[in-house]
Amino acid sequence: MSAKELYQQYVTAMRKIADIKYSIALLGWDQECYQPKKGAEFRAQQIGTLSGMAHDLFVDDKLGEILSQLKSSNDLSELQKRNVEETFKDYTREKKYPTSFVEKIAQVTSQTYQAWLKAREQNDFKVYSPMLETMIDMKREEAEILGYENHPYNALLDLYEPGAKTDELDVLFKEVRSNLVDFVKEIAAKPQVRTDFLKRNYPYQPQWDFGIDMLKQMGYDFDAGRQDVSPHPFTTNFSMQDVRVTTRVNENDFSTMLWSCIHEGGHALYEQGLLVENYGLPLGEAVSLGIHESQSRLWENLVGRGFGYWKGNFRNLKTVFPEQLKDVSDNEFYKGINKVQPSFIRVEADELTYHFHIMVRFEIEKGLMDKSIQVKDLSEIWNARYKEYLNVDVPSANKGVLQDIHWSHGSIGYFPTYSLGSFYAVQFFNQATKEIAGLNEQIEKGELLQLREWLREKIHVHGRRFTARELCERITGEPLNFKYFMQYARKKYEGIYGM
Ligand code: CO
Numbered sequence: 001m002s003a004k005e006l007y008q009q010y011v012t013a014m015r016k017i018a019d020i021k022y023s024i025a026l027l028g029w030d031q032e033c034y035q036p037k038k039g040a041e042f043r044a045q046q047i048g049t050l051s052g053m054a055h056d057l058f059v060d061d062k063l064g065e066i067l068s069q070l071k072s073s074n075d076l077s078e079l080q081k082r083n084v085e086e087t088f089k090d091y092t093r094e095k096k097y098p099t100s101f102v103e104k105i106a107q108v109t110s111q112t113y114q115a116w117l118k119a120r121e122q123n124d125f126k127v128y129s130p131m132l133e134t135m136i137d138m139k140r141e142e143a144e145i146l147g148y149e150n151h152p153y154n155a156l157l158d159l160y161e162p163g164a165k166t167d168e169l170d171v172l173f174k175e176v177r178s179n180l181v182d183f184v185k186e187i188a189a190k191p192q193v194r195t196d197f198l199k200r201n202y203p204y205q206p207q208w209d210f211g212i213d214m215l216k217q218m219g220y221d222f223d224a225g226r227q228d229v230s231p232h233p234f235t236t237n238f239s240m241q242d243v244r245v246t247t248r249v250n251e252n253d254f255s256t257m258l259w260s261c262i263h264e265g266g267h268a269l270y271e272q273g274l275l276v277e278n279y280g281l282p283l284g285e286a287v288s289l290g291i292h293e294s295q296s297r298l299w300e301n302l303v304g305r306g307f308g309y310w311k312g313n314f315r316n317l318k319t320v321f322p323e324q325l326k327d328v329s330d331n332e333f334y335k336g337i338n339k340v341q342p343s344f345i346r347v348e349a350d351e352l353t354y355h356f357h358i359m360v361r362f363e364i365e366k367g368l369m370d371k372s373i374q375v376k377d378l379s380e381i382w383n384a385r386y387k388e389y390l391n392v393d394v395p396s397a398n399k400g401v402l403q404d405i406h407w408s409h410g411s412i413g414y415f416p417t418y419s420l421g422s423f424y425a426v427q428f429f430n431q432a433t434k435e436i437a438g439l440n441e442q443i444e445k446g447e448l449l450q451l452r453e454w455l456r457e458k459i460h461v462h463g464r465r466f467t468a469r470e471l472c473e474r475i476t477g478e479p480l481n482f483k484y485f486m487q488y489a490r491k492k493y494e495g496i497y498g499m
Contacts, residue, residue, distance in 0.1 A: 003075035007084075010066050011281065013057070014087065018280030020054040022238040029244055032230040055102075059094050067091055079283060079465065086282035086464050096145050105138050109410050116408035125379045125397040132407060133375040136368050139412050143369065153369040156413035160289045161420060163467050166366060169416055173359050175482045176419070181389060183489065184340060184352055190497040193335040200324045202254045210320055211247055211261040214313075218265050218299060219452040220245070224272055233260035235267035239279055243271040254324075255337065259300055266299030267292060269452055273460025283463035289414065291468050293421020294428060295455065301351050301422065302429040302488075303443060303451070307334045311444040335496050342390035344399040351422070352489055356389040361404075361415040369412070424472060426485045428459070431476045 001009075027047050035043060057063075070076065070084045112131040119128035143152035151166040158164065212227065230246035237243040245264040250256040270286055278284030286292045303309050307330075310317075314330040325333070340350045346357035364381060367373030373381060382401040383394045394400035406414055432454050433439050442450060458475050472480055493499070 003070065003073040006066055006070055006073070007076060007080055010063070010070060010084065010087070013060075013063050013066070015280035017054050017057050020050050020057070024050045024054070025236050026238050029236050029238075032232075032234070033228045033246060055094070058091065064091060064095070082465050083278075083281045083283055090282075093146065096147075097142075098145070101138075101141065101145060105142070105410065108134055108138055109408075112410070113405075113408045116402070116405065120398055120402055123396050123398045123402070125401055128402065128408075129375055129378070132378075135407065135410055136375055136412075139410060140369060140371075151366070151370060153366050153413065156365075156369070157416065158413075160411075160414050161417050161468065162288055163469055164288075164290070164416070164420070169362060172419075172423075172480075172482055173362060175486075176355050176359060177389070179482075179486050180352060180355060180489070183486075183493070184342065184356075185391075186499060187340050187352075187493060187497050188342070190499060192341070193339050193496065194332060195336040195339050197325060197328045197333070198254050198336055199252055200254075201251055202321060202324060204249050204251055206320050207249050207251070207254065207257050210317065211249075211257050213316075214258075214261050215245070215265045217313075217446055217448055218262070218269065219449050220265050220268055221272055225268060227261075233264050235264045235271065237268075237271040240272055240274040240276055240284065243268045258337075259304070262304040263296045263300040266296035269299070269455065270295040270460050273452075273456040274463055275461055278463055281463075283465050285463050287462070287464050287466065287471060288468045289417035290420035290424060291459065291471065293417055294424035295421075295459070297422045297425040298429050298455070302425055303448070305338055305351065306443065307331075308440050308443040309446075310334055312446045338492070338496050340493060340497075342392050344386065344392055344394055345403060352493065353390060355419050355422070358415050358419040359389060360385040362419075365412050365415065420480065423480055423482055423485045424468075426488045427472065427476050427481065428455075430484055430488075 024047055027043060027050075031040075031043055031047075067084060067088045071088055076084065108131075112128075112135045115128045115131035119125060139156060140152060143155035146155040146158075148155035148158075153166045154164075157166065157169075215227065216222070224241045225243040225245065227245045227247060229248055231248060233245070233247050235243065235245050245261075245268050247257055247260045247264065270292060274284050274286075310330055310333060314333055317333075318325050328336075338350070340352050342353045342356070343349055346354065349357055360382065363385065364373055364378065367381075368375065379397060379401050386392055386394050386400070406412075432451060436442070436450055436454055439451060442448070459471065462471065466474060469479055472478070
């Protein structure tokens with residue numbers, strides 16, 4: 001068989017798997033947005049059945065044979081080769097898992113999640129701790145199954161951020177600690193900015209409409225997506241031509257809708273920017289969670305939390321909410337949405353202290369994997385680190401170690417991608433400012449399409465063609481460098497807090 005025919009077989013097989021996976025995603029989206037209570041049981045079964053089908057198709061020996069033949073072929077284009085290499089990597093990894101492990105971890109995940117829910121209800125870590133211990137044991141086993149160099153945590157990091165290494169993150173978070181902790185203390189010594197106006201009453205419908213307008217301004221394509229409401233905002237996609245976002249609206253806190261809209265919009269632009277011709281193939285998928293998060297954070301923090309963005313948009317906002325904002329200037333609004341204040345809850349944290357939340361989780365995950373930390377001690381360790389980095393006394397388990405869903409799902413190695421994304425975002429945006437003439441003036445006028453095009457051309461269209469590191473070097477001329485985040489943070493917050 002010719003390489004061309006073989007490649008076509010590979011593409012056909014991959015697209016069939018993609019059809020199933022995206023159908024699962026659609027069921028999952030519905031589960032979060034519209035599914036009635038009683039639908040849960042059969043829905044779980046349906047998702048389970050389809051997941052099994054997708055898995056069986058992917059680990060099929062026939063696909064393995066096609067892949068090994070294609071790997072040794074000299075007749076593929078560079079892009080075709082890249083698709084094959086990436087799929088082969090995924091395939092080899094998937095084949096490592098024994099069926100017994102896959103079945104057991106599915107069961108443990110569901111039990112751990114239930115234990116987490118129960119513990120949250122009772123605000124008691126001990127209710128969760130035994131199941132979490134089983135989960136962590138399984139994650140250690142998973143690291144052994146997958147294989148790693150140096151640190152077992154590397155095996156899990158690689159699932160979310162291919163190529164990321166524990167020792168590199170150690171260096172990164174050491175820089176976060178040595179630079180950001182003191183800077184936040186300096187800020188805390190300054191008079192606090194006002195935020196009272198964010199908590200006034202903002203009726204539902206005009207908030208929703210304003211969010212839709214923001215998405216349109218960013219260039220989110222409503223012919224290739226839609227926005228709905230869910231308790232925890234997220235982005236999901238069923239192809240590059242159907243990318244859904246969700247938000248939530250709190251009538252007594254304007255910031256809830258505001259940030260989730262821009263953040264998820266940034267994620268969605270990435271997915272909408274992938275090329276249709278790569279549907280079902282690695283080049284039609286995002287490169288890593290860190291790069292994905294760089295897109296949401298770039299829009300949320302660099303654009304949405306910038307003064308320029310609110311030059312025009314604050315005028316629009318004031319026409320929608322004249323009463324609520326009558327005593328607020330654009331400068332006060334800008335300062336208010338950038339308030340820095342250490343707190344217990346990660347998802348409510350500001351753009352600086354956020355990284356301390358991640359640092360705590362990173363250190364704990366690493367310790368759990370190399371056994372230097374035991375699950376039974378997590379509450380104490382958690383609270384002590386929060387005191388050390390954020391100088392807050394965690395009042396309860398729900399506001400502490402029980403706040404995140406991630407570990408109950410077995411997602412260990414996920415958290416660091418949030419910080420990586422924020423740091424990549426600054427580095428990318430710096431470069432965009434250099435390459436797009438008059439970018440800041442455009443943002444002030446609410447013209448955001450050239451920025452979207454730049455991101456599309458530099459990042460979105462490539463999918464998994466380059467690794468995260470290669471991508472960063474191609475775009476900015478160097479690998480990820482924390483110094484850009486720190487420079488940005490100093491300049492911005494010294495201005496806001498008059499330092
Ligand atoms: Co995100």
